[in-house]
Amino acid sequence: MSRRAALAVLAAAAAGAVAGCTPAREQHRVRRRHVEAKVDPDVAVAADALAGQKAVLELIAATQERHKGLAQVLTQPLTTQQAHVAVLARAVPDDVSPSPSTSPSPSPSGPDRRTRVPGDPARALQKVVRAEQDLRTSTKRLAFNAESGAFARILGSMAAAAAQQAAVLETARAAGQGGS
């Protein structure tokens, strides 16, 4: 399957959500529902996947910014997250939000805890490892639930990529690249 075809699967799901056939008499009732209720199930899955990928991308970028010594080891995970976000973003219409369980909740006391970077480089690297492990788990769950087989295949690959990044970063952490 070509990249274009793979994206077409996602785009088609998105288009279905936007241009769904809703009779006029139903529109008022539909408007009252939560936005998720009229979104194609796979677009909702894509929105959740995108939120998870973005959160880890932000954490990696923030960690690179705070700990210059970790910049090199985090370059590949950053590139991977950017690739995943780019693919998923094209499948999610602007007006579709992730489910409440996956969207970051703003904190009154500062930045989201998930993107707060520990001051100790070793702990900061460990936090990225855990974030990749969590992303692997959540993305696998989304792949399991996806209705489109082609979309499930891409999500499964993204989950495997997160597992790879977690393994590579854990090796680097164990080798002391995170410092003391």
Next chain:
Amino acid sequence: MTPLQALQHTLAGEHAAVYVYGVIGARVSVSQQPDLWQRVGEAYDLHRDRRDNLTAMVRAAGADPVAAEVSYELPNEARTPGQLQQAALETEQRCAAVYADMVGSTSGANRQWALDALEDASVRLLGFGGQAEPFPGVGEL
């Protein structure tokens, strides 16, 4: 590809993997490449178990499991330590692609099996000198 075809396709891939790892394992020196020897042995055991899993899954789907070929073409000459490691790496990469296809053609427990196998192969290939990539098993992205 139907779910049953996906199972048979993956089983055929496991037959090949078991064969290739059998050859590699016989050629790796336990004294000179103990780490590679151990990794190859673990991979052989794992793929043999997966072959047996898939055989049962195909039978559960009401079909006759596809049989193994008499022999398979190795990814390379598989003579030097470098070639042996490369052969193992390519075997895992090919398996990852097959598992990804199975993810896309199955659902429920069979899809979960394929997701777990895809993740394992993607991490296992790192131990054979492979590099992490954004879309393991999905070559066109």
